[in-house]
Amino acid sequence: MKIKSIAVLIIALITISCSTTISTANKEYKITKVSKFKSDWNFNSKEWLLQKDTLIGNGGPMHWGVIESKKQLPKNYEIDFKVNITKESLFEVMLNIDKEKYIRTYLYQIDQNIVIGKGVYNKNSDExxxxxGPTLFKKPIKLENNKWYSVKIRxxxxxxxxxxxxxTFLECSIEKSNLSEQGKLGFLTNGEAKIMDLTIKKIQ
Known part of the structure; x- marks a missing residue:
């Protein structure tokens, strides 16, 4: 009986360790360790870094700073975090990245809106x-630099x-809006943005 229990545990651990989705045994993923951060994400160290518990991104108007997860998002998920746009105007969560296509969910200070849009990103070109990409849905919100905002995406x-x-809320049908239905997660900024308390959770 003990041997069977041990075998089941080993198989479960192997399954979890080989998982290609952003989730763990307790169905939750957090950025807490620099070593794990480096192994789980694709990024330029001049553009994104982890300082203690804060993820910091740096980009510019002509070259946006992008970080992309190596793991797939689950089919159903919830993302929670706090963000502070300390420089410039744009912070974007890239959802369901599939090759060069993704869903844009972002805070745009110039227009004072939160936005859902259809995105494209070619990592080899700043043209x-x-x-x-185009805006599909937007809603006004007062956005300021050097202020923390709580973001929830489900x-x-x-x-x-x-x-x-x-x-401030936005909601849409992914299928009806012809948006990318599955893929990876990324973050993008055209200035400097700080992220804290990032949690990605698989939901039923």
Whole structure:
């Protein structure tokens, strides 16, 4: 009986360690260790770094700073974090990255909106039209530099829910909007942005 129990445990551990989705045994993923951060994400160390418990991104108007997970997001998931745009105007969460296509969910200080859009990103080019994309849905919000905002993103049954400070909300059907249905996670900034308390959770 003990041998069977040990065998089951070993198989479970192997399954978890070989998983290609952002989730763990308790169905939750957090950035806490620099070593794990480096092994789980693709990034330029001049653009993104982890200092203690804060993820810091640096980009510019002509070259956006991008970081992309090596793991797939689950089919249904929830992302929570706090963000502070300390320089410039754009912070973007790249959802369901599939090759060069993704869903844009972002805070845009110039327009004072939160936005859901259809995105494209070519990591080998900064040409106009090779990154960004059209706005599909937006809602006004007062956005300031050097201020922390709580962001929640939930994808369940092909429905996308995006909120800031539990006050400003956007929601859309991924399928009806012809958006990328599965893929990886990324973050993008055209200045400097700081992220804290990032949690990615698989949901049923």
């Amino acid at each position: 106009y039209g090779k990154h960004g 994808v369940a049954n092909n429905q996308l829910y995006f909120s800031v400070n539990n006050e």
